[in-house]
Amino acid sequence: MAAVDILVGSARLSDERNKIGFELRTIAMVWKRELIRFMRTKTRILSSFVQPILFLFVLGYGMTSLVGTTGGFDFKKFVFPGIVSMTVVTTAIFSAISIVWDREFGFLREMLVAPVSRGALVFGKALGGTTIATIQGTIMLALAPLIGVHLTVLLVIEVILLEALMAFALTTFGVFVASRIQKMEGFQVVMQLVLFPMIFLSGALFPLNGLPVWLAVITRINPLTYAVDPLRHVVFAVQNMPPAAAARFATGVTIFGNTIPVIGEIGIVVVFAVIFLGLAIRGFGKPD
């Protein structure tokens, strides 16, 4: 009897292990599909660089002449981490929102009727978006020498990790939004009403200190603010900024005069990601 029990017990155990194995295999497959699709759409890769580069050079040079240079530090350098964030955010949202296309072309159904957990599908999708967005954002770092931003190996590693967190949070958010959109037209609305305001009001393009109260409030509510600031923080940390420049282009988000530590900001982004991962999984399972 005991032997049988052990056998049954171990069978159950291996069942559980198999189950986890299958879930992982599903996650990996959904992830792989995202990458294959991404590599296949050359125009998408190219177009996702055009906008940030345009912002970096047009806005960067334009504003530099207006704002001027403080201790050898100019607006271009200030905005650079913001532009990298912008690339990551746009790519992540675009990737997540491709679910709307999947619905339009029917492939979403293939996924939803399969005997797999919604969690595995959403997680795979989110990881795919995270990978793509992180790659895109990291490629943007190649422009750093052009505008005089100093890079170190450690900095690149830090940036990649922060990009990945930002991308994961934004992809889960995007999947949640996409699961609410039934029609292609809704996509434009999301871009206009969600994506652009989120980027513009995140401190990606202007310093967060000294803003009028209403704008300060909005930027503090915007979760993206807490994803962009740590990135800027680590980039600025290795730029040998003179104190005057550091004061002018300050990093850190203050609420009621208290500066939130970087680890706290990362915590906020993690919580945001977890909440939207949960909401995305819930929303994803509603077929037709």
Place this chain on the structure above:
Amino acid sequence: MTESYDSASNGPRPENRFDDLLPNARQNTGVSTALDKNVPVAIDVQGIEKKYGEIEAVKGISFQVERGEVFAFLGPNGAGKTTTIRMLCTLARPTGGSAKVDGFDVMQQPTAVRRRIGLVFQEPTLDQQLTAEENLQFHAVLYRVPRDQVEERIESVLRLVDLQDRRKDLVSTFSGGMARRLEIARGMLHTPAVLFLDEPTIGLDPQTRALMWKDVLRLRNEEGVTIFLTTHYMDEAEYADRIAIIDHGTIVALDTPDHLKKMVGSDTVELTTSNNTLASSNLETQGFSVKVGDENVVVFADNGESQVTSIIEAAGVPIQNVRVHRPNLDDVFLHFTGRQIREGPAERSFPMHFRNFGHRR
């Protein structure tokens, strides 16, 4: 390949076509349990019903589908076909009754059911930006095809639908018919016990439909899968072993195509002769049931085609014209529902292709 094409293009021979492929279906009629892998019926439906608010889409229907059977649900749009298929695939929850697919309850064990079924929807569900192979690989993972079998299965299902050459091509380059056939292949990838096809040929041109049917019959022959399909094309139902005619959410008739036709009436052989009166009296003496019309003699015969020679012999007069009429499914549908199945203009042009081998007139 050519072999199976030939066997299919000989036209519908609905009875006893593939009985040799159904060893278990005929013999094993024991009580089925979820643990028994040789459960006798593939689909067991008991009084299943679906209400959407006040509207009863499916009004408590019961039927069984045997293993290896090609079972067709025939009815007009809105008759409850798709609702039934959705309930059997666990995509819609029945509001009453029960159903088992491959021995698993659709309400109690939906995941087990989904793993054992293949699904082909009316609408395409392929990823256009992936190749045929990649679409299949994706499916293989989702349906837990063991890693070491994936390659072999992909090869074999692509061969079944004759798409081996397009394996590495993007689905976006496929024609509508090829895409549909790839979906059928994908539905078979995880060796399901039952393949559900919801209006599989909708929107396809006649030639592609014919090809698709050959594929479907080949699947059953080579893989022994049970096929459950819905259609509102009479001609397609002819391919099925058994047909359930569904109208307003109830099954109004369920039998083999031949039996259904016999219920409607026997075959008739119409003769135009040089002397109709003489011919008819000759035939009556030989024991045929005859009616003399204005210009012809109508002989009622159970199996008109095979009796044509003996009828002509018995008539004993020169024959100018012979026409065998076998009741078709249009007649059957009309008989059971009191109306003709609705067909759009696009569908009307189609049936002639199949009719050419289906019915000799």
